[in-house]
Amino acid sequence: MGAVGGMLIGVALLLLSTFNPPAFAAVRGFFSEITTPVASGLTWVRGSVAGVPGGVSSYWNVRGENARLKKQIADDQLLVSRARTLNQENRHLREMLKLRDVSTDAVVAARLVASSLGSTRRYATLNAGGWQGVKTGQPVRQPDGLIGQVIETSPNTARVLLIVDPESIVPVRRTRDGLPAIATGRGDGLLDVRSASVATMIFQPGDTFVTSGTGGIFPPNIPVANVIRTSRDIAVAQPSANPDSLDFALVQQTFLPEPTPTPSPSPSAKPKAEKK
Missing domain, CATH: 1.20.5 (Single alpha-helices involved in coiled-coils or other helix-helix interfaces)
Incomplete structure (x- = not known):
């Protein structure tokens, strides 16, 4: 259909x-x-x-x-x-x-492989030790400034006390007038700078301090600290070498050589008894 x-x-x-x-x-x-x-x-x-x-x-x-x-x-x-x-x-x-x-007093350039940044005690470990000529007491620095001092050695490592540790004491002088002072660690990454003389020292922000050579450990004229604020006779300073960015360091001889030990006199020989 x-x-x-x-x-x-x-x-x-x-x-x-x-x-x-x-x-x-x-x-x-x-x-x-x-x-x-x-x-x-x-x-x-x-x-x-x-x-x-x-x-x-x-x-x-x-x-x-x-x-x-x-x-x-x-x-x-x-x-x-x-x-x-x-x-x-x-x-x-x-x-x-x-x-x-x-440098005429360089011992060895080495890497800082560890540091104690999480506590008030501030140490670092150097991957060079006694076999490389590192000795206890030698200063450790970077191009920017002083880092610390060797306090322990082993054959291939050394323990460094950083200048920001509360136990660290560094004799310094102010660059603009040569006035002596003492830089001590605070444990928080900064330094306290105090006058080393009886006279009261007036600190100013921006004052720079270098090692003075006093004590015979640290060679003179190594940058140490820059003042960031003052409080009466104490200045709070920032270290010239940033302790939080340490990588390579140079170990140097102490400024004054260790005194040569005086040889002890040998015991005199006993006289032989005369024969009768």
Whole structure:
């Protein structure tokens, strides 16, 4: 039944297009207005459905690429950080070697491998010891200033008492007028500077102090501290060499050599008894 109806409609449209083309054009336009929106909707649905796999694939590709780029950025930042650290170490090592070459009392340049930054006692460990000529009492410094003093040695390591330790005492002098003072550690990374004479010393922020050579341990003119604030006859100073960024250090001979021990006299030989 439907086939016969469709055939009759087709024959009518054929006759209409043959004998009355304007009427056929109007009928064709009518049906086109009806079918075009439906066809457009079907085309959009078909395109949307067909694009779903591609969209999902693109999402995962973009997400994976984003993760890869983030990892690459993190790796690049790590490489940059390592390069900066190596560059800083190389610069410090070059400065240390230059200082060693111009020093006439250098013992050895070595690395500080550990330090006690988490307590009030401030020590550091040097990876050079008795086999490298390091002895108890020798001063330890960096190009920026004094670090401390060797207090213990083993064949290949040495323990250094840092100048910021409360037990550290360093004779110093003020650079602008040569007045003597004593620098002692506070245990918090800073130093207390007190007058070494009976007269009251007036400290000012910005005063700089170097070793005086008094006591015969520390060679003179090694930078020690810079005053940052004052309180009556005591000045709080920052060490010239930052104790929190220690890496390489130079061990030096003591300023005055140890006195040569006086040989003890050998016991005199007992006189032989005379024979009767």
